[in-house]
Amino acid sequence: MPFAVYLLGLAVFTQGTSEFMLSGLVPDIARDLHVSIPAAGLLTSAFAVGMVVGAPLMAILSLRWPRRRSLTLFLVVFVLVHVVGAITTSYAVLLGTRVVGALANAGFWATALATATSMVAPNAKGRATSIVVGGVTVACVAGVPAGALLGQYWGWRSAFWAVALLSLPAIVAILRSIPAGDAGAGTSARGELRALRSSRLLVTLLLGALVNGATFCTFTYLAPLLTGVTGLGEGWMPAMLALFGLGSFAGVTAGGRIADVRPVPLLGFGMVALLAGWALFAMTAANPVVAIPLVFVQGTLSFAVGSTLISRVFYVATDAPTLAGGLATAAFNVGGAAGPWFGGIAIGAGFGFRSPLWVSALLLCLALATAGVALGIRRGRANRIPVA
Structure with a gap:
């Protein structure tokens, strides 16, 4: 794998x-900044909306640029806005x-995914994506957790400074390591848009949104779930969040090695297992002996399936890698x-703090139903093709 x-x-x-x-x-x-908690919370929502809108938009705007540029x-730009954020006194x-x-x-994500998959063998896109x-x-x-710790001891602005400083070595590394030439530079938006007219691509993107929605539906409310339903103390929360993160890292790592060789079994088994896991978690959330291992297991399954779906986007849309990266980022x-x-x-x-688990299970039901309908339509079309 290229460094x-x-x-x-x-x-x-x-x-x-x-x-x-x-x-x-x-x-x-x-x-x-003398604003309300909900107003401060809008900072997170603004970032999410910017990611959804910005991924395909930035991908289109940068199509004619070399990827290193x-x-x-x-x-x-990302570094500069964090510097401004760290020093401003205006909400x-x-x-x-x-x-x-x-x-x-969003633009970086879309370009990075396209760049990573273009630098490896055609059958290694899953591992590069992971x-x-x-x-x-x-x-x-x-x-x-490190950002929260910095905010606790040195104020929230220190976390912004830390992100800006940590990004500087990445800029130098990209300038030194990404090739100056770019096979994708000069691609027209119209050409890539034509390549995206694929029902398989739309299904893959929808599945990615549903699976990731289920993941973050529960992850967002994991702390109140574990303290209010499972009965764990607040002191357990950093460890539980880290446990979920370790599971997600394990899932991405394992999924990247399987996604290139057996993607369909991984997705089929993974989504069924995720549905069963969310339902089991919902039914046993009050039992820490069951709930704690499920935090790790669901993190593993969620990111194994999610990263595999992202890699499938690049296998389906081989002639539109940059826009595919933008759409995958937007769906995520x-x-x-x-x-x-x-x-x-x-x-x-x-419905209480247990309810996000049932919502996650429902989203997985929708994902499995979508996959089943798409598979049925594809087989029906194949059966209608006359044999010469």
Whole structure:
């Protein structure tokens, strides 16, 4: 595996840390900038919306650029907005930096996925994708807790400074390691859009959004679930979040090795196992002996299936790698935004902190139904083709 692919994963780690770290910094930001907690929470929502909108948009805008230039530009913008965010005293400016940072992050994600899959053999796209996506899982394990710790001792601004500083070595590494030439540079948007007219691609993107929605529906409310239903003390929460992150890293690693050789069995077994796991978790959430191992197991299965679906996008859309990367990024973040929203609706309706687990199970039911319908249609079309 080219070393440059690991460097792209490092850059994604810093950006993933920025995306998720605000969950532990919201109270301090609200107090410092004299805004309400919900207003500070909008900083996270703004980032998510920027990722969804920005991924395909930035992919189209950067189609004619060499990928090294695109990656460097997106990362430089990402660093600059974090510097501005770290020094501003205006909530409006901070909100703006989150939107611009999300656009840069989305563009980087789309280009990084396309670059990583183009640097490896045609049958190794799954492993390359898993390494890039693995940066997010490492952010969940180490980056987010570290950001919360920095905020606790040196204020929320220190976390922004840390993200900016950690991104600087990635800029240098990309300039030194990514080839200056680019096979994808000069590709027209119309040409890539034509290559995206595939029902298989649309199904893959929908499955990715549903699976990731199920993942973050529960992950977002994991702390109140484990403290309010399972009965664990708050002191357990860093370990539980890290356990989920370790599971997600294990899932990405294992999934990357299987996705290139046996993707269909992995997806089929993985989605069925995820559905069973979410339902079992919901029924046994009050039992820590069962709940704690399921935190790890579900993290593993979720990211094994999720990263495999991302890699399948590049196998399906071989003639549109940049836009495929943008759409995969958008689908990933649609799920990441919609899942917690659905979980919040269930909690707000009075179903308790166990309800996001049932919502996750329902989303997996929809994913399996979608896959089943798509498979049935494909087989029906194959049976109608006359044999010469």
